[in-house]
Amino acid sequence: MKAVLIRQFGPPEVMMVEEVERPAISSDQVLIRVHYSSVNPVDWKIRNGSLRLLTGSKFPMRLGFDIAGEVVEMGSSATRFNKGDRVFGMLDFRHIGAYAEYVCISENKLALIPENLDLREAAAAPLAALTAYQALHYKGKIKSGETVLVNGASGGVGSFAVQIARAAGAMVTAVCGTDNIELVRTLGADRVIDYRKQDFTELPDRYDIIFDAVGNFSFFKISKKLTCSGRYITTLPNKPADILSFFLTSLLPPFFKGKKSTYINVRPSGSDLGALSLLIREKRMAPIIDRMFSLEEIMEAHAYSETGHARGKIVIKISA
Ligand SMILES: NC(=O)c1ccc[n+]([C@@H]2O[C@H](COP(=O)([O-])OP(=O)(O)OC[C@H]3O[C@@H](n4cnc5c(N)ncnc54)[C@H](OP(=O)(O)O)[C@@H]3O)[C@@H](O)[C@H]2O)c1
Helix, strand or coil: EEEEEEEECCHHHHHHEEECCCCCCCEEEEEEEEEEEECCHHHHHHHCCCHHHCCCCCCCEEECCCEEEEEEEECCCCCCCCCCCCCEECHHHHCCCCCEEEEEEEHHEEECCCCCCHHHHHHHHHHHHHHHHHHHHHHHCCCCCCCEEEECCCHHHHHHHHHHHHHHHCCCEEEEEEEHHHHHHCCCCCCEEEEECCCCHHCCCCEEEEEECCCCCCCHHHHHHEEEEEEEEEECCCCHHHHHHHHHHHHHHHHCCCCEEEEEECCCCHHHHHHHHHHHCCCCCCCCCEEEEHHHHHEEEEEEEEEEECCCEEEEECCC
């Protein structure tokens, strides 16, 4: 089968499409013929070696987390899916390699693709939508009627976060660039702040949840924009001051007047994907696709993602 491999860390050019052995399934796994995958920024952070402490440096290394395809074989104890089922899912960090014609995956990391979604759209969802869902529901414990600000609302994660927060009954403020104001309004944002014209941390409003998919402000600046029981959740715990704030808000809550700072680390989950499928089926959420590339164009796809200006998701077509 064809798969994307790297034999060293580096720029997009280190990615090669090569012929490799088709993987063999273990008992709780299913073998998926992958039709589409999608690019997440973590893919190129792995490729360029920024995450080598987590990935190790054993080559050749596969890339890619998101899959949408059909079940072709089931392990002896796998019972949830049948041959031919259309499924989508996210691979886990230790078994990445979604940029490939076939993958093996535990059945508890998969869900059936809703009938109103094609395979191309389905591939756009897993990692980014799971991040937004797990951040808002598990870390943020979002409640109907709360106010939520999404920073980076037009990106892969943010475009799902706006829709998930809205579906949970929150009042959503979306922070995005000028070109994406209309897009985030159609996703259900009640209010939009153009980050090119206004800095939301300088405005008087406070929020019950600030979900940050950009990471361009410190918690100490953002904490002033949280209500008394406000929760800040970031996808990017980059700054030492932020990492310190995760510990301090947990250890000394009175000092922060009940405000909390936390970090989301997305996990594959078939049951969370099932909850997201329900939102899709009810037409309360839909993936936004910016561009599509073939497997052979994977270098261009990564280079585009690395601009930091994708509008929704970048999809990779793997097989027809
Ligand atoms: N920890 C985890 O589990 C986890 C999971 C998923 C993602 N992440 C991380 O979260 C980050 C976001 O992921 P993603 O998939 O959403 O990335 P993405 O799709 O590349 O996001 C790009 C978007 O960010 C917007 N943006 C750039 N600068 C901005 C600013 N200053 N204010 C507001 N919006 C801005 C861009 O809008 P413009 O074009 O208008 O600038 C663009 O729409 C990545 O760094 C990723 O690695 C972490």
